[in-house]
Amino acid sequence: MGLLSLALGLAGSAAAQLQLTFSVGQPGVRINGQGAQITAPQIVDGRTMLPLNDTVLLLGYHLTRNGNVVSVVGGDLAVDLGSGYATVRGQRQGAGNVAVLNGKLFVSARVIAAGLGGELSVGDGSVLTLSAQPRGAFVPRPPATPQPAAPTPTAPRPSFPAPSPAPVPGPVQPAPPQARFSTDKASYAPGERIIWTEYSYDPEGGGLTARNWTGKQDVYWAPGNYAVSLQVTNGKGQTSAPFSRTIRVQGAAVDTPVTHALRYGQIGDRFADSRVLTYPALTMGQLSPRPVPLLFSDSPEKPQQSGVLYQDQVSGEARLLGYHVNDLGRPARMYIMIRNLESRPVSVALNRQGETAPSRIEGILGQVTLMDYFSSPARSTVNLAPGQVSALYASPTLNPGHGVSILQDLQSSGRVVVSFVMAEASLPMNDATLRSLPYLPLDGRHQRGTFQGADRPMTAQLGQLPARVVIGDGQHDPVLTGRDTVTGAGQRLAGNYGVLYDMEFTGASGTAIALSPRGGLYRGAMRIIDGDLTQVIKLPREGNALTPDEPHLLWRAKSDRVRIQFMPSNGSALPVNLVFYRLPEGTYKWYQP
Known part of the structure; x- marks a missing residue:
């Protein structure tokens, strides 16, 4: 946010202009170009808040306290610490103009201006100017003015101090980003949906790269006051001051976790339902059911040598599912081999396929395979001469510990033998190799077999x-x-x-x-x-x-x-x-x- 300007002008022709400038979140301020320090101003519930004691002291006022009421001596501003409300000339101001942050009393800049008889106006670039009557010793002295020549050498001359040289400005620092958000209401019922609208920005025109929310929820289930704050970071690594609002939750509940999720939840959200x-x-x-057999190969799930994992004959429609992990201790590949048993050519059409390989994560193997399978178009057709052997599937190379999941729907025009095979990657997979491989035994924990009713x-x-x-x-x-x-x-x-x-x-x-x-x-x-x-x-x-x-x-x-x-x-x-x-x-x- 740009600098806010706080200017106080003295009444009458002899008055001097007093200007207090500050940035939200920055403790350094300047009074007519001279540096000073206050507790950093903050944004609370969309209002610019100033530390009351620091501010009035800089303007030459001071505070007094009577019970829970803090008053500005010489001004028309008072704060009731018990109720949390400010009054100006006896008129109670709206809620949210008073806050206690880290034990320090803050009041909105607009209320301070009104309480000191000032005016707050907005200029270009989000600069605010507050004009008021300054008090006390902080009013700057007027600059020296030229004097007429004395009539006699001995006549006394009035003495005016020379004006202080204008401060040399340092390098201009880029303004930090500003966090902002709002809600569609001031208070909510338990279980009521909250609509958050964020409108944070970078004054220098850059983008925001990070957002850090504290206390934000789409819904609150119990009555109470919930503090929510937001900080944002820009591309230069500058982080904004926290921007805070308090969400008030009261009254009877309007939704349960289940009905709220059904009504407003995004697809994919999870919600509590113990019933x-x-x-x-x-x-x-x-x-x-259609007469579709399932050839299932999952045992041994982790073969330790090259061999045939499972084998059966099919004709017509069939579904194949293989799920294995390479435990050979060296690179290997998994194959689905088909052999034509007919004395005539046979075609095998691959209607649908899902595959995941390689992966060490078991959950990924199944999910990615199914996503592939359900969205799969029709694949190629393999034509086999009588007795011919061909690979219907060959996995990528599987390092030790890597797994493969393969799911296929096929249709054969004749009888074929289907073999699930795990073999060392260095072995050429052909008819001779296939005939030489042993059948691997079950591992006793997983299944393999042919099942009707896929x-x-x-x-x-x-x-x-x-x-x-x-x-x-x-x-x-x-x-x-x-x-x-x-x-x-x-x-x-x-x-x-x-x-x-x-x-x-x-x-x-x-x-x-x-x-x-x-x-x-x-x-x-x-x-x-x-x-x-x-x-x-x-x-x-x-x-x-x-x-x-x-x-x-x-x-x-x-x-x-x-x-x-x-x-x-x-x-x-x-x-x-x-x-x-x-x-x-x-x-x-x-x-x-």
Whole structure:
């Protein structure tokens, strides 16, 4: 902010002009060019505040106190410390003109001007000028004036001191940035949304590079007074003085954390709801699934030698999911190899693919793979001669400890053998190498096998809400069973990883959908079709979903019929709940495009 000028002029022709100049947040001031120090002026609730005692002393006044009332001797200003209000000529001034900062009494510059019989005007460049009648010894002496010649040499001459030389100005320092913000109201009810408007600026025309808020919240849940302050920093590293306001919260609550989040929360926000498990589980109608097998390879999850991880035959549609970490102790690659078993040419079309490699972070492997998969266009087609072997997928080189997640939907025009392989990066992957590799044993902790029913179409009518859809718990949501064709052993697909839940909900208009993690850290993705809007969204939109009683807001439905395609994310913990809420009236935003 530019310099504020405080000028006091003496009445009458013999009066001298007294000017006090200062900058907000700076203790150094000047009186007609002469330096002085006061407690730094501040901005409080949008008002420029001066330290009362320092200011009146500079102007030649002084303070007296009677009980809780502090008065300016010779002026018309008084402050009642008990009520926190100032009076000018007996008239009570508005709230917010008095503040105690670090034990020191501050009063607004405008009220001080009025209390000293002055006027405050605004000039160019945000300069304020206060004209008032100065008092006391701080009135500067008039400068010397020329005198007529004396009639006799012995006649006494009046003696005037020579004027002081004008101070030599130092280098001009750039003005610091100024923090500013406002709210849409002066007081709020508990649970009421607060609209913050920031309008900080840099007087030198530069940009602001940082903002530091203290005490700011979008909503306060308990009655009381809440101090909020803001400091901003510009590109030169200058930081503003704190700008503060007090938020008053009183009266009856207008929202709970749940209704506030549903009404105003941004998509991706999390909110407190400890009652999720008390909401009824929706009864999902099971539709006839398409006969799509899932070939799942996750054991051994961390192979320690080159070999075949899993293998089976497919014809027609199939889904492949491989999830492995290189534990060979040297660089390796993962492959999905296909061999034509027919006596005729066979084509294998890759309809959809999601992949993550390499990564050491398990949660990233599953989430990025699903984001890729749901947004994937149709890929290439591989044509195989009878008996021919080809790579349907080859990962980048995986250093020890790096993992890969690969998810594919394919369609074959004939019988092919699909092999999931981990091999040293130096090995050429061809028919001879594939035939020489051993089948690796299960690790005893994870699954592999072929499971029927990779697509699970379902439908539900939304009625009484809140309600939830439970995924991956093994009870409300039964696990797929299948067989490991390498060993012939039966397998249970805990978590149903790789299963596509294709869910259609009717009666969805005016509802919100949230994700509640129930088993631990979860990071995934889903595809949603809401009327003419189709979008792939991250679950959650930012960071991790971890706390069971803090659902993440995913969507606000605008259509009566909403379709959700969800697949459990490998590398994340299950179960999860999709929670449906009825939106309250006056909801801020229906959906997130």
